Amino acid sequence: MNTLLIFFAIPVATIILAVVLQKILQSPLLVAATFFAIFLIVTFAAFDESFLVFAILYTLLALITALVVRFLCCLINNSDNPCINGKAMKNNGICGNNSANDDADDENDNNSNNSCCGCNRSITNQFITRRYMRR
Numbered sequence: 001m002n003t004l005l006i007f008f009a010i011p012v013a014t015i016i017l018a019v020v021l022q023k024i025l026q027s028p029l030l031v032a033a034t035f036f037a038i039f040l041i042v043t044f045a046a047f048d049e050s051f052l053v054f055a056i057l058y059t060l061l062a063l064i065t066a067l068v069v070r071f072l073c074c075l076i077n078n079s080d081n082p083c084i085n086g087k088a089m090k091n092n093g094i095c096g097n098n099s100a101n102d103d104a105d106d107e108n109d110n111n112s113n114n115s116c117c118g119c120n121r122s123i124t125n126q127f128i129t130r131r132y133m134r135r
Contacts, residue, residue, distance in 0.1 A: 006054060014058050018065040023073075028066035035062040 014035065021031045039055035076084055 010054075010058060011061060014062050015065050018062040019069050022066040022069040026070075028063055028070055031066040032059055032063035035059050 018031055018035065021034060022028060025031055025034075036055065036059040039058055040052075043049070043051045043055050
């Protein structure tokens with residue numbers, strides 16, 4: 001077995017494919033199970049039983065990579081910074097309309113607030129609380 005293949009090519013390919021599968025499946029355990037099944041087949045089809053140790057290590061590498069990708073995606077999606085989460089802000093950076101006395105705009109905000117980026121969550125939550133407390 002080629003040492004470069006074992007210690008460089010397969011781990012790099014595992015990391016890249018784990019990122020892709022995590023974005024598609026959105027489940028780190030499914031990513032790890034998929035990699036274990038693939039490496040188990042490769043172990044007995046192309047290599048001998050000694051490759052089984054590497055298959056387990058590569059599966060752990062895929063699991064760790066999928067967990068890191070999941071954590072980073074959650075961090076990016078829950079960020080209040082629109083430059084990080086890539087979502088557009090409305091009304092000069094405030095989600096929804098915060099005018100207290102304008103009922104006509106409140107009806108329009110009912111639909112636009114759902115498509116808002118989620119930035120400034122405390123302001124949005126204050127708006128929702130104020131809207132339902134008036135009724």
